[in-house]
Amino acid sequence: MKGQNSKELIIVGGGIGGLAAAIGASEAGQKVQVLEQAPEFGEIGAGLQLAPNAMAVLDRFGLTTEIDKYAVYPNRLVLRDAQTGEELSALDLGEEFKKKYGHPYIVMHRSDLHKVLLEACEADKNITLTTNAMIQEVDLRDENVKVVNQAGEDFEADYVIGADGLWSTTRQYVQKDEAVCSEYVAYRGTIPMEEISNEANLEDVIMWIGPNLHLVQYPVRRKELYNQVAVFKTYNYKPDSEDWGTPEELDRRFRDCCSTVKRAVEFINKARRWPMYDRLPIENWINGRMMLLGDAAHPMLQYLAQGACQALEDASCFADVLKEKGSENMEEVFKAVQKERQPRTALVQTRARTWGEILHAEDSITSLLRDSILKEREPNDFSHVDWLYSYFSEQKNSSVKESS
Template sequence: MPLPVSAHIAVVGGGIGGLATALAVARAGSRVTLVEKAAQFSEIGAGLQLAPNASAALAELGVLDAVRERAVAPPRLVMMDALTGEQLTSLDLRSASYRERFRHPYLVTHRTDLHAALLAACERHPEVSLHTGHTVVGVNQDTSGVRLRFAESHEELAADAVIAADGLHSRLRQALVADGTPVCSRYVAFRGALPAERMTGRMSKHASSEAVMVWAGPRMHLVQYPVRRGELYNQVAVFESDSYTPHSDDWGTEAELEERFAGTCQAVRDALPLVSRDRRWPLYDRAPVDQWVFGRIALLGDAAHPMLQYLAQGACQALEDAVALGHALEQSSSLERALATYASLRSPRASRIQTNARRFGEICHLEGMGATLRNMLLASRSPENFDDISWVWTPATAAAPAL
């Protein structure tokens, strides 16, 4: 058994993926310096689904209990027809079949709560050094290490390796991979969490069930579920814009949102006025790439595999990345071998999920006869049949301790 790699690793990016990576690397025995360009650590957005592969990763990182304190464990995932209001299919997340197959819980949480749990764990770890207000503007590497340059100072950071966890618009990826800019799907999301007591009348029925509700319709959908111990209710309205124009923000407007959802059932129309309009989120991804490691620099999370949200796996895959990197550092005889092992383990799986997220979005947004056939096929599914999703929810890394 090789001795674990002991090195100084720099992590660029203080989001969920970056913090998880810093924690995994430190727990594997290396020293970590994490740099974040913002003036303080924070996370934007609303709710987040954590499938059992993510819960397994959080258990590996030692933060699952902290996350569960503020999360909700929904009893079911339910897919509804947004036009007719009829249930299409569901998955029973409390069944014996689920527990035997996955062993870890399916959780929904607020992004800020997950981020806070990871940040607190990093702050407690003696081998993690956290630095805000550091914008990476350049990188140089040779056979002995990597040096990062920052906009805010002339001082450089020297490390044995760098993990680029700086998101969809990763500067490090742009310097290493010649694949252009992220691809806009022409879809946009309006999302946010509101106090649960505002879900009154007909809407309160679904809010009180604690289920994850997905209302699928032609070129649009609505997702609903409770977060933060049920105190908040998360809603995400997604639709394809007919007015998309590259290099312009004048598309995916509130007026289009209202128009796209105008023909939906009463339950969806009741919920729509309470969907947050503070910010619109254009949805991007990229085609998978084979190469994640460039000398002593490795890509991770959205910097490596940005994906559309239709399988709810963006953050889950970043957590898997972090755990896999930690395992590789523990089990490899050199830093170079550890980075190569990490990429070879993670790249095929993440790429497959990237590709299938697009396909699931197409299925969710079918129109006409396509939607009719989808509904007929889904109607025959058992709530305890996880065959079509089990490969997504089962990580390729070693299993964490069971519940």
């Protein structure tokens, strides 16, 4: 018999991935309770890039009108040399890009996306939102699942989805592994537009790349704020220590960069550092009545800007499969979602690591080869991103072929 806090489906984690999964479940007619560890739902961090594969999901959930209230639509993705300032390559995000992938590429503040998802959940009668629920234990039983929070309160459900991020509590019930430190650290934040340099480019997403470092810049929140993220490899990584990747190291790493980058770094908020971790891909996301999604299943480094995008893809897939198979066959739903999503996300995880190595190349010969290849690209050559952004357009084309 279910307890007072019982729901058919519980989602552990109220971030972008958890809320999106809840919306997907509700779309399929499933009642769901979202458990968030914090006193209130919210997101920290700064800017967020949403490629067409993410925008397809937000469009599917009917959220593009709300997204448009906050979004910025850049003209290009640009790679520049952090030391010389030279433009190395660009990807045109204009009409040809949008026609090919069916949706635009946008940037926005992470908290704004979270707000849009949260308001959609709050308006949905199938979704119950619960805060102050830091999960300490998961009891996987034959007849149901019980999760216990820090106050000893029980929440029972027929099934549970773990969407509690990189430092997931639920993941330990599926895979005993540790997060992998890249020995890189990020300093990020936004500043009011009136405070930025006149040299700032408000039309593009710019990544300045150099040996063991990069700087990303773009406007967010209707161009009211300017987002900057400075990333570098530490000189003195120390496991289980906070004494690495310091603000002093930040200044030291970027001191050989061009004047534009050095001035930009002066505006970076140095009060908080974000050590950069991921985990190795795992083949199995399921343990009985529980499945992992989002960063709990496939945490990745940020170099492809796909963490939130892949969580949104998960939510869309979950909605599709749940509609097809029904909640009475949830274990089959879990298996089908894993079969579809695991190879895709493992590839993104792996390529994110590789792309990071290419961007941060320290060897002069490797850098020269990289830059030569980049400079030969045309801005409307989408071949290098097609595998990433065409996920839904390929599925649509496949469905059309099957039905014809």
